[in-house]
Amino acid sequence: MYSTHFKLDIKDIPAYVEAKLNFFGKTEGLEIKELSDGNINYVYKIVDPATNRSLILKQADICLRSSGRPLDVKRSEIEASMLQIQHKLAPEMIPEVYLYDQAMSVTFMEDVSEFKNFRYEMMERKVFPSFHKQINSYFAKTALGTTDLVLNRAEKKANVSKFTNVELCDISEDLVFTEPFNDYKGRNILTKGNEAYVQEHIYGNTALVSEAMKLRYNFMNNAQALIHGDLHSGSIFINHTGIKVLDPEFAFYGPIGYDIGNVIAHLVMPAMVCQVTDSESEAKDNFINWIASTVPAILFGFEREFKKSYLEMVQEDVAKNEIFVDWYTRQIVADAKGYAGLEIIRRVIGDTKVKELETIADHDQRIAVERKLIDLASSLILQRDVEGQDLHSLLSALNG
Template sequence: MSRFSSYFLMNTDDVIDYVKEKLTIFREDAELTCKEIGDGNLNYVFRVVDEKHGDSVIIKQAGHTARISDEFKLSTDRIRIESNVLLLQDKLSPGLVPTVLLFDDVMSSCAMEDLSDYTIMRTALLNHETFPAFADHITTFMVNNLLLTSDVVMEHKAKKELVKQYINTELCEITEDLVYTEPFYDNNNRNELTPGNEEWIKSTIYDDEDLKLETAKLKFSFMNNAQALLHGDLHTGSIFIKNDRTKVIDPEFAFYGPMGYDVGNVIANLFFAWANGNANENKNFTEWIEKTIEEVVDQFKEKFSYKWDQEVTELTAKQAGFKEWYLDEVLADTAAVTGLELTRRIIGLAKVKDISSILDSNKRIEAERICLTAAIRFMKQRSQFTEGKDFVVAFKEAEKMVKGLKVM
């Protein structure tokens, strides 16, 4: 009887035995080594390499608690969700996600294509690398996966079956707490404020009752608007990249929610990269980020409109003016989520290296205040952001406000 017939959390030696039993990709004389390479907040990721022939594979396993904190008790079903979503995304956006080789519901694990010749995008951006094809790739990914899983295109009963299949209660609860709630209140012990910025955050975020009203509205929209199948955690740490290729990974947070949640996460994390480049006075890099943010928004709109006209099946969605109204709502959600993500990564539990790696405390505080000043505007005035340049202008004006410069 296989020792992998009942669940246990594997170590590197176990994983070598596991791939020998479960996969056929390695040759008989393979010399396998294994290393745990996961740096995310939830799961364990192993890379298995045949040192003799160079073949390799990634094994990902879910534990019963999150790596970030044992406070988060989680179902290992998230690996089923991730595996199935990657298979679906590969059909909708071929070549933009890794190939899944195996899903094992007993061991709560999956095997997938090794992308070690790529770089995690956040790491590359911390090195101030640029990727001219990124905006094109990520907008194709988002438009295909969001619009084509919505009621605009799908037969409604089939779409509702997918909603049931991707109910993701525990990971949605993490998002509801860490993104929509805790960063705006000072009555929990999971927020982590940068020393020297506590009073500014209290007066600017915690004491803003109007802002908290807007975040309450946004939280209930997130919980109730089953618009499309989201990636659910689409930041630069969930993207592998090289000069001419992009691969989106880690959709374990996938569920049916508002489209703008994915788009806003991409934009916010590009702004984090901008803040890092700005703190390091790399003007060429920050200008590329600004251009890319504009391209992400504007190409998303253009491709969304084109794909809508090509794929729409719902009769009422063909009504004149409806597409424009629908897209405006997506863009408003996009702006709001940009603000939410900027806020939670600075105030909340899960930080980003773009900000935390700024060693000069004064520059880090300044970067945080720029992000948070822009974030408030994105959330409160979300309906005003209809083009890429609107996002960039708001961020540049936030920079001037924080630095005490005149805003034109």
């Protein structure tokens, strides 16, 4: 039994847990709750009320939940392997994997319920003054440690092959880099009243499209480090003591700046929604001021944190050349700005929206938020190599 894949139902889980993992001992009386909040996986929290011990079971199915379209379960193996690698590099930020069952595409992992979903916390206008330090520490520890500046070059090349993530990279290459600029599959969803604005400022903006294609080329060909690949605010869990980074099933070897840019985009979007839709209040001011200070702190703090880790972890003397280190780090920061812009655009006009935008009830406010985001995203993409100018645009946009 359990030698071939089938989708677990809640009623199947106690026997399956008992067969696979000596975590609870006897499994009578386990409390099981589904936590799934996505389209491609099934996630359950399992608790023994007698001891209060708990864990998470995550299973990848062979089909998308929404459409039934087949999807390779290799993503599950990639996710488990990524978590195991990152847990060694940053154990305080990554849930521990207790067991991975390849046949069933199931990962048993640490329950991190004391941390809350970062997206929903921001939607409640909560602020986390230490977030920039925590996320920069995550980037410096997990990204650099998987490059061929630190790893043996042969080991890194083997990892590139192991983490070749064809189907999920193809999803990103379409939804993030291609469809927002020509809608060749007809899947973009434009807010009524913004059609002409999108045509002028995105589809018909040759300079923007060309820069987006440069960033796509970099995404597809720059096997710089093992990256998360889908690091939005829903993949980060947070409290006032730290963060946990989850769900790296899109992981592959790509540009470090892609993950950083995704984090920035998912800070900017709720801040812009707040700026346009919220009534004047201390909570609104605090939230916007926090985002306006956090984004530059991530970018500039990344440079400092990354260079510090670089000098500690990189052993080759020739790679420690100051000019090279500065160039290497600046390229990552420029990439991050560009990828932030692309993530914003695809969430505004693509078919995969974010809850922050979807919850705007007033049509005129929705139009205003989307246009501000498109303008800001364009600035981030077009001026990513001009130090400071894009951040000036960000601060101006958030200040109304």
